[in-house]
Amino acid sequence: MANSKFEYVRNFETDDRCLPNTWIVVRVDGRGFHKFSEKHEFAKPNDKRSLDLMGKAAGRVMTEFKEICLAYGQSDEFSFVFKRDMDLHKRRASKLMTSVASIFTSAFVFHWPQFFDIPLKYPPSFDGRVVLYPSTQNLRDYLSWRQADCHINNLYNTAFWTLVLKGNLTNAEAEKRLCGTFANDKNEILFSEFGINYNNEPQLFRKGTVLVRDKKKKSEEELEGRLTKDILALNEDIIGDAFWNNHKILD
Amino acid sequence: MANSKFEYVRNFETDDRCLPNTWIVVRVDGRGFHKFSEKHEFAKPNDKRSLDLMGKAAGRVMTEFKEICLAYGQSDEFSFVFKRDMDLHKRRASKLMTSVASIFTSAFVFHWPQFFDIPLKYPPSFDGRVVLYPSTQNLRDYLSWRQADCHINNLYNTAFWTLVLKGNLTNAEAEKRLCGTFANDKNEILFSEFGINYNNEPQLFRKGTVLVRDKKKKSEEELEGRLTKDILALNEDIIGDAFWNNHKILD
Amino acid sequence: MANSKFEYVRNFETDDRCLPNTWIVVRVDGRGFHKFSEKHEFAKPNDKRSLDLMGKAAGRVMTEFKEICLAYGQSDEFSFVFKRDMDLHKRRASKLMTSVASIFTSAFVFHWPQFFDIPLKYPPSFDGRVVLYPSTQNLRDYLSWRQADCHINNLYNTAFWTLVLKGNLTNAEAEKRLCGTFANDKNEILFSEFGINYNNEPQLFRKGTVLVRDKKKKSEEELEGRLTKDILALNEDIIGDAFWNNHKILD
Amino acid sequence: MANSKFEYVRNFETDDRCLPNTWIVVRVDGRGFHKFSEKHEFAKPNDKRSLDLMGKAAGRVMTEFKEICLAYGQSDEFSFVFKRDMDLHKRRASKLMTSVASIFTSAFVFHWPQFFDIPLKYPPSFDGRVVLYPSTQNLRDYLSWRQADCHINNLYNTAFWTLVLKGNLTNAEAEKRLCGTFANDKNEILFSEFGINYNNEPQLFRKGTVLVRDKKKKSEEELEGRLTKDILALNEDIIGDAFWNNHKILD
Numbered sequence A, B, C, D: 001m002a003n004s005k006f007e008y009v010r011n012f013e014t015d016d017r018c019l020p021n022t023w024i025v026v027r028v029d030g031r032g033f034h035k036f037s038e039k040h041e042f043a044k045p046n047d048k049r050s051l052d053l054m055g056k057a058a059g060r061v062m063t064e065f066k067e068i069c070l071a072y073g074q075s076d077e078f079s080f081v082f083k084r085d086m087d088l089h090k091r092r093a094s095k096l097m098t099s100v101a102s103i104f105t106s107a108f109v110f111h112w113p114q115f116f117d118i119p120l121k122y123p124p125s126f127d128g129r130v131v132l133y134p135s136t137q138n139l140r141d142y143l144s145w146r147q148a149d150c151h152i153n154n155l156y157n158t159a160f161w162t163l164v165l166k167g168n169l170t171n172a173e174a175e176k177r178l179c180g181t182f183a184n185d186k187n188e189i190l191f192s193e194f195g196i197n198y199n200n201e202p203q204l205f206r207k208g209t210v211l212v213r214d215k216k217k218k219s220e221e222e223l224e225g226r227l228t229k230d231i232l233a234l235n236e237d238i239i240g241d242a243f244w245n246n247h248k249i250l251d
Helices: A007-012 A033-039 A048-064 A093-115 A136-165 A171-178 A183-194 A203-207 A242-246 B007-012 B033-039 B048-064 B093-115 B136-165 B171-178 B183-194 B203-207 B242-246 C007-012 C033-039 C048-064 C093-115 C136-165 C171-178 C183-194 C203-207 C242-246 D007-012 D033-039 D048-064 D093-115 D136-165 D171-178 D183-194 D203-207 D242-246
Strands: A023-030 A068-074 A077-082 A126-133 A209-213 A231-234 B023-030 B068-074 B077-082 B126-133 B209-213 B231-234 C023-031 C068-074 C077-082 C125-133 C209-213 C231-234 D023-031 D068-074 D077-082 D125-133 D209-213 D231-234
Touching: A007 B126, A007 B136, A023 A093, A023 A136, A048 A068, A048 A077, A048 A093, A048 A203, A048 A209, A048 A231, A068 A136, A077 A093, A077 A136, A093 A126, A093 B093, A093 B126, A126 A136, A126 B007, A126 B093, A136 A171, A136 A183, A136 A203, A136 B007, A171 A183, B023 B093, B023 B136, B048 B068, B048 B077, B048 B093, B048 B203, B048 B209, B048 B231, B068 B136, B077 B093, B077 B136, B093 B126, B126 B136, B136 B171, B136 B183, B136 B203, C007 D125, C007 D136, C023 C033, C023 C093, C023 C136, C023 D093, C048 C068, C048 C077, C048 C093, C048 C203, C048 C209, C048 C231, C068 C136, C077 C093, C077 C136, C093 C125, C093 D023, C093 D093, C093 D125, C125 C136, C125 D007, C125 D093, C136 C171, C136 C183, C136 C203, C136 D007, D023 D033, D023 D093, D023 D136, D048 D068, D048 D077, D048 D093, D048 D203, D048 D209, D048 D231, D068 D136, D077 D093, D077 D136, D093 D125, D125 D136, D136 D171, D136 D183, D136 D203, D171 D183
Parallel strands: none
Antiparallel strands: A023 A077, A023 A126, A068 A077, A068 A209, A209 A231, B023 B077, B023 B126, B068 B077, B068 B209, B209 B231, C023 C077, C023 C125, C068 C077, C068 C209, C209 C231, D023 D077, D023 D125, D068 D077, D068 D209, D209 D231
């Protein structure tokens, strides 16, 4: 039963190395998370447990892949940025995106009991993709796109669920009420009708989570609440320049 | 904070649809499973619990993706065959391979306690890849390649661990003893020195596991030991024609 | 001035080998041939000189690439079919399509004076592409698609230019007259108004040109009118089975 | 003969758009030019007529594609640099490389009689490829690589053919003489044995040809010797910064 006569099938595999000197972004997205969040009774509009678990899983990915310099997540998605000069797995796209998706999923299931009291009803999953960005500006615009998306969705969801949960509207009524409204309309509804200042909502919900490495020695106190000894989770604006000036990550 | 000025970054995503009318194979492989199997004290040369858990996880993938007509696994790998005319996710390679790798991993972690008494020490992971086969013969040769690989490795491992565990050789001595030997030499060592007839070893170890769909109604008794109501796990030869004549899977 | 410090740029080249065991089709298309045909006063609706020159250029491509088993052309396009098991240039798509486009173009310009009395006014060009077909049926359907396209366009053009040249309609009037008509309407216009039986039009115009290899020894007489000693130009139906039964090209 | 039942074959075409915001380089290379140059009795080690014809053909490519900002050629190759933000043909690699290869070839054959007294014996051809460079430094290194290659080959060829043509060595003897020599050895052979100062050889041979656009108005006199009114052919060093400081091409 020699293997050699079958081995020609290896030639059907393709070489999918990412173009050198580009930023490699792997983004994972929850598959069927609308249903998953309902089955597991996620709080609306945001479930802090889930967001923290997402951050925990992302931290695990960064621990396994030192070549990742930053990760950004919101809702049921997380993006991982590989340094542009890295050569892990010869930059093969398949290897990178499947490994990231698998590690992320594994850690999500593994750490579930630390964040949720109810047990998992079935195994959740995440798909993944690779996107290349040639310039640092392109990469920053990508991250800005995801954070702006977080803002837009969260403002909508906050208004929607406030109308439903506090305003006693049906889902259909709330949807209709918000149809065609702009950001300031939604802010106004929240403030004038429910006394909610959207800008005081938790940064975690409004900004998402950015993970960075920080190898400076820290006191026990400072380490409190960190993902790992070396990885810091922040809920800051990453669209403006301030964050990037503080953290020389992409230089 | 309009999103529109950043949205151009979506144009950097590439279209990676698989060529139509080809068999799409997604194979997942354990990442760092040598270390993982040691940390979790897998039996040598084969750990039935692990192989059964792999089969369970593969069954979950087939349950989520009806477009998969067959799966074959051995050791820490599993291959999934999508029907050549399927159009799931527009046949996008990224989506298919990351989803399969993620579902497989998720189910592996989720079902771990059903198969192992000791808890998982850390989250395991699997990478994945897509390979296309234009003809049914190419696909059969691919599956033959994997099963021949199973046979070759298992014969070696069985001889190696018998020499170590029953023959009291060190790992290095066993390796030296087997260096340069052919299949019949290994069979002979097992038989004459340890009274082991390799052909009587469990089919699970020698042939791996092939999962097929079987929608015929079954009695309670027949359903016993099945992965799911509709998925059957077999440990048969898939290199010869007999299996394919019985199961009209690729026609 | 050592070259070594710059040589890293070679790593930016990608491997674009075509999937093994698939039919590789390279199609070349005239660039800006509407204008080109006007500037060089092509006869309407078909210019036999141009079609013959296209065939001549295609023959040159087949002479250089023995791995091409068949070529089919019509209007300003030509498709070349590489045998599915061939390994020329490691099946690299870039190499194959640029070489075919270049040889075709070169021969078109080189042989121009044999077919046209007026000199070329400027250098014409052709773009190219590669398409893979996994099954022989897919390939036959591709070739049928191109020949059906030839028929549809030629029937339209024959009707259009007959209305203009013999019916004294303006281009706009002819276009309007044909708008929304079916094949049988166009046949009827040609027959009842101009006494033209479309089916008696030259096969070259209605069927296009298929080039095949024929290595049987031929008498001087039989060789007459051949493209080369070994390549035969035919104007036959390639949609039905008869052609393929006669020429065992794809078996 | 409806076309619709065959049209599904279009789905087998792939989308091969180049990553946005990268420099697109198309390089064409002579196919079988060793034999071609012998058959057409090219002067050794350099044939000025051939190099000028190459430049002429490259100028034609730049005239058709305004999106090309620079071209560099030497020996039987020419590289074309498309501006990084251009969107011609949706940046489809196939379209770009086949068009460039075809136009170049067409112009080479078309203009041959302007440069050579002897007629073309058969149609020459060029293959092509696309390479992407994410940063301007990568692109400059690519161009430096090609010019350094020009230098290395030309110094070797100059020494080789001087030994053969003036030193009366056989080809084999000349090859042996140069085997293992460094640049300064070759310079020394040329100078001490033949009185040739390599640095006084024509820049065309030592540096190759770079084509740039220059839209400044010129006097009749200044236009003399230009490729076209707007395209300038230079034989300058493009490895150092001086050229790039003079011509703000990549900014």
